[in-house]
Amino acid sequence: MKPVKKVIQFTDxxxxxxxxATFEIAERHLEMEANVLRQARTQNYDSPYAFLNLPYDDALxxxxxxxxxxxxxxxxxxxxxxxxxxSNLGTKAxxxxxxxxxxxxxxxxxxxxxxxxxxxxxxxxxxxIMETQLKQDRAVILNIVSKSGTTTETVAxxxxxxxxxxxxxxxxxHKYVVATTDENSKLxxxxxxxxxxxxxxxxxxxxxxxxxxxxxxxxxxxxxxxIKQLHEGARDITDSCLELSVEENPAARSATTIFGQYGKNxxxxxxxxxxxxxxxxxxxxRQLVGESLGKEKNKAGRVVHxxxxxxxxxxxxxxxxxxxxxxxxPYDTFTTFVTYASFATDITIPPAPxxxxxxxxxxxxxxxxxxxxxxxxxxxxxxxxxxxxxxxELPEPSAYALGQFMQWKMIETVYLAYLLDLNxxxxxxxxxxxxxxxxxxxxx
Amino acid sequence: MKPVKKVIQFTDxxxxxxxxATFEIAERHLEMEANVLRQARTQNYDSPYAFLNLPYDDALxxxxxxxxxxxxxxxxxxxxxxxxxxSNLGTKAxxxxxxxxxxxxxxxxxxxxxxxxxxxxxxxxxxxIMETQLKQDRAVILNIVSKSGTTTETVAxxxxxxxxxxxxxxxxxHKYVVATTDENSKLxxxxxxxxxxxxxxxxxxxxxxxxxxxxxxxxxxxxxxxIKQLHEGARDITDSCLELSVEENPAARSATTIFGQYGKNxxxxxxxxxxxxxxxxxxxxRQLVGESLGKEKNKAGRVVHxxxxxxxxxxxxxxxxxxxxxxxxPYDTFTTFVTYASFATDITIPPAPxxxxxxxxxxxxxxxxxxxxxxxxxxxxxxxxxxxxxxxELPEPSAYALGQFMQWKMIETVYLAYLLDLNxxxxxxxxxxxxxxxxxxxxx
Numbered sequence: 088m089k090p091v092k093k094v095i096q097f098t099d100x101x102x103x104x105x106x107x108a109t110f111e112i113a114e115r116h117l118e119m120e121a122n123v124l125r126q127a128r129t130q131n132y133d134s135p136y137a138f139l140n141l142p143y144d145d146a147l148x149x150x151x152x153x154x155x156x157x158x159x160x161x162x163x164x165x166x167x168x169x170x171x172x173x174s175n176l177g178t179k180a181x182x183x184x185x186x187x188x189x190x191x192x193x194x195x196x197x198x199x200x201x202x203x204x205x206x207x208x209x210x211x212x213x214x215x216i217m218e219t220q221l222k223q224d225r226a227v228i229l230n231i232v233s234k235s236g237t238t239t240e241t242v243a244x245x246x247x248x249x250x251x252x253x254x255x256x257x258x259x260x261h262k263y264v265v266a267t268t269d270e271n272s273k274l275x276x277x278x279x280x281x282x283x284x285x286x287x288x289x290x291x292x293x294x295x296x297x298x299x300x301x302x303x304x305x306x307x308x309x310x311x312x313x314i315k316q317l318h319e320g321a322r323d324i325t326d327s328c329l330e331l332s333v334e335e336n337p338a339a340r341s342a343t344t345i346f347g348q349y350g351k352n353x354x355x356x357x358x359x360x361x362x363x364x365x366x367x368x369x370x371x372x373r374q375l376v377g378e379s380l381g382k383e384k385n386k387a388g389r390v391v392h393x394x395x396x397x398x399x400x401x402x403x404x405x406x407x408x409x410x411x412x413x414x415x416x417p418y419d420t421f422t423t424f425v426t427y428a429s430f431a432t433d434i435t436i437p438p439a440p441x442x443x444x445x446x447x448x449x450x451x452x453x454x455x456x457x458x459x460x461x462x463x464x465x466x467x468x469x470x471x472x473x474x475x476x477x478x479x480e481l482p483e484p485s486a487y488a489l490g491q492f493m494q495w496k497m498i499e500t501v502y503l504a505y506l507l508d509l510n511x512x513x514x515x516x517x518x519x520x521x522x523x524x525x526x527x528x529x530x531x
Numbered sequence: 532m533k534p535v536k537k538v539i540q541f542t543d544x545x546x547x548x549x550x551x552a553t554f555e556i557a558e559r560h561l562e563m564e565a566n567v568l569r570q571a572r573t574q575n576y577d578s579p580y581a582f583l584n585l586p587y588d589d590a591l592x593x594x595x596x597x598x599x600x601x602x603x604x605x606x607x608x609x610x611x612x613x614x615x616x617x618s619n620l621g622t623k624a625x626x627x628x629x630x631x632x633x634x635x636x637x638x639x640x641x642x643x644x645x646x647x648x649x650x651x652x653x654x655x656x657x658x659x660i661m662e663t664q665l666k667q668d669r670a671v672i673l674n675i676v677s678k679s680g681t682t683t684e685t686v687a688x689x690x691x692x693x694x695x696x697x698x699x700x701x702x703x704x705h706k707y708v709v710a711t712t713d714e715n716s717k718l719x720x721x722x723x724x725x726x727x728x729x730x731x732x733x734x735x736x737x738x739x740x741x742x743x744x745x746x747x748x749x750x751x752x753x754x755x756x757x758i759k760q761l762h763e764g765a766r767d768i769t770d771s772c773l774e775l776s777v778e779e780n781p782a783a784r785s786a787t788t789i790f791g792q793y794g795k796n797x798x799x800x801x802x803x804x805x806x807x808x809x810x811x812x813x814x815x816x817r818q819l820v821g822e823s824l825g826k827e828k829n830k831a832g833r834v835v836h837x838x839x840x841x842x843x844x845x846x847x848x849x850x851x852x853x854x855x856x857x858x859x860x861p862y863d864t865f866t867t868f869v870t871y872a873s874f875a876t877d878i879t880i881p882p883a884p885x886x887x888x889x890x891x892x893x894x895x896x897x898x899x900x901x902x903x904x905x906x907x908x909x910x911x912x913x914x915x916x917x918x919x920x921x922x923x924e925l926p927e928p929s930a931y932a933l934g935q936f937m938q939w940k941m942i943e944t945v946y947l948a949y950l951l952d953l954n955x956x957x958x959x960x961x962x963x964x965x966x967x968x969x970x971x972x973x974x975x
Contacts, residue, residue: 191636192660205902209632209633212631212632246882277886374851378856381860417836431655434655449972461649465964527908
């Protein structure tokens with residue numbers, strides 16, 4: 088018997104407080120964009136919407152698995168993902184969600200580290216940890232991830248860590264490096280010359296849409312994540328996200344819901360995740376929104392300064408930090424609640440006679456029950472206070488569930504960009520600070 | 532010779548783009564509040580502004596140090612801080628900033644964990660780590676922190692972890708528990724009955740203003756932080772923050788600057804910290820702003836729905852996530868940049884002949900130099916684009932610098948509440964969800 092596939096649930100659409108008229112307008116517009124996406128589904132990696140097709144690419148999964156298996160055969164004790172932004176946020180999101188935030192402390196086999204920025208103290212610590220492993224003759228894998236191959240922080244950190252690797256693996260260092268980059272980038276060429284394993288990112292897949300490519304798949308496969316299930320989850324939600332009817336299309340429906348908030352001058356979108364392990368997933372979505380929808384100009388080139396500020400909150404932690412603002416402050420925030428139907432584990436609160444006087448209504452309950460009661464209480468309060476929200480329930484921490492969630496969010500973002508008349512795939516204004524930084528680096 | 536005290540630097544006030552008239556109005560108002568604070572400085576813990584005087588309380592520092600020393604004499608291998616919101620955010624902020632984000636992996640002596648929310652998977656991992664220590668007959672310290680003594684998550688987690696402790700320390704478990712709470716709270720009474728060490732929080736010091744009390748001091752002293760220096764830093768900035776002239780008072784000046792943004796419909800305040808270790812400091816400030824300034828009602832009880840949404844970004848990491856939004860999106864965000872003049876360590880990027888083709892102008896430079904160039908480049912871009920900001924330079928990662936920063940921010944928040952006509956010390960709307968959660972817990 089085939090196991091029942093557990094799908095994510097979308098609820099509380101009515102709590103978003105959007106008028107029917109908004110949906111009628113969106114329906115007419117999004118039907119066009121849904122048709123463009125349907126077309127893109129048939130074009131492999133040739134359209135700007137190439138990311139859509141990554142989960143359908145069996146050859147990709149197989150080639151990543153081959154490289155991962157060959158790399159794992161070196162019996163590494165440490166994997167360092169050298170990459171920033173779109174080059175590590177998706178990996179970190181899935182890893183934290185499924186392996187947990189204490190992974191490194193609980194799993195002696197293969198620890199993972201993320202070298203993103205060039206923080207000297209963080210890198211000093213990382214060098215120390217890496218050198219301890221190398222001194223013990225353990226294998227350390229460097230996964231250099233950069234679409235362009237020339238990201239400042241990534242190249243600096245790669246130079247630093249490669250130098251250390253070479254000290255201990257003078258003649259064989261190339262075996263321990265895996266480059267993930269655009270085919271024919273300068274990094275790709277380096278990988279060829281140096282005999283590093285190289286994994287290609289399709290040209291039309293931008294960093295923030297690349298989690299289903301080798302960018303996410305290689306390190307996740309190394310870390311024991313079922314990347315087939317990640318892809319399968321993404322595939323299984325794609326069809327509904329290409330439905331022409333907004334009502335039957337969860338991506339078009341959530342895009343319309345967020346667009347409706349925008350029309351009511353609600354420019355902050357808070358993703359409120361009720362699990363400590365999901366903070367990185369929130370940060371992955373934060374980049375997707377920030378870069379795809381924060382734009383100086385619309386598609387026609389007119390200056391519009393449009394954008395949604397994405398924020399991430401963790402339940403119940405941040406209720407003790409921001410609930411007062413969320414329930415008492417301005418009506419300027421739309422919230423997407425994300426909860427688990429069940430966690431991987433559970434614990435029942437034992438009777439603690441010593442603490443009996445303190446509380447109270449939690450003894451004998453499970454932690455899942457308490458988290459659920461808090462999340463439900465918050466949603467009731469949001470409804471009572473007319474704070475607009477929708478809610479997503481993930482069935483459980485699984486690659487299949489995350490695949491659904493992430494593919495849904497990427498397609499949602501494309502629809503939302505369409506409604507806001509923006510290009511979801513560029514980030515031209517980033518150049519404004521990079522140019523200044525280059526000037527300073529060149530002239531001191 | 533006494534060492535020169537390194538003070539934090541406030542720069543780029545002009546980049547906040549606030550009119551002189553705003554400062555003139557603020558000057559008249561804030562002089563009154565500065566006088567109230569000056570008065571409070573003479574009233575020990577008797578005024579609502581009691582937090583001001585914590586850094587001057589030598590007896591507090593001494594009693595905390597005594598308990599910390601007695602606890603360290605048990606040679607513990609693990610400290611678990613059980614607390615949420617104001618009960619752990621300040622501790623985490625200082626610990627991460629000074630001990631680094633890889634502390635647990637680099638320091639075998641005393642590892643630290645934070646049990647805040649009731650996430651089943653997080654708690655399962657924590658129980659596993661704790662039980663491993665107890666099985667090896669190592670000492671594990673539980674620091675239960677709750678002002679009221681009845682916080683749902685804290686009581687549930689305390690019951691769970693105390694139960695485990697008792698299994699291994701049947702007759703001596705009380706030696707391993709330290710309670711930090713209001714004198715005469717129910718938790719205080721439990722501590723007396725059970726012979727737990729107990730540290731008092733002054734009644735007038737609220738959670739989000741409590742980092743300089745035993746709430747922060749005890750765990751930080753356990754973790755090797757120089758709590759005297761933390762207090763000294765806080766003391767050394769307090770005088771200037773009580774100056775009657777806004778120009779000479781950095782807290783009144785930054786409060787006025789943020790208030791001026793509010794008048795221009797800029798309701799998002801982004802704290803952009805250029806160090807991975809400072810994310811928790813940003814989250815500490817996020818609570819301070821969220822709870823102190825997000826209010827349904829003003830002081831007179833009129834419904835106003837005022838609030839500033841605090842966000843936290845990390846440089847350079849989040850430049851690769853949100854710079855496009857910050858530089859291209861709506862003009863709805865004010866930014867406070869926080870940088871270090873120098874980090875605790877530094878590394879020079881070695882020549883990496885293999886990667887020569889990729890870049891770059893970073894070989895031969897230090898990581899500090901690169902971070903500095905990126906931060907400077909960003910500030911130039913913000914100026915060019917008229918994105919309002921101010922900048923703070925911390926001299927180095929030190930308890931003294933953090934003491935200054937945190938005391939400045941707490942006083943700034945009080946002034947800002949005064950300008951916005953809000954009570955900075957209450958959080959009445961939190962009850963809206965807690966009530967609903969209690970109903971669900973009681974009735975299923």
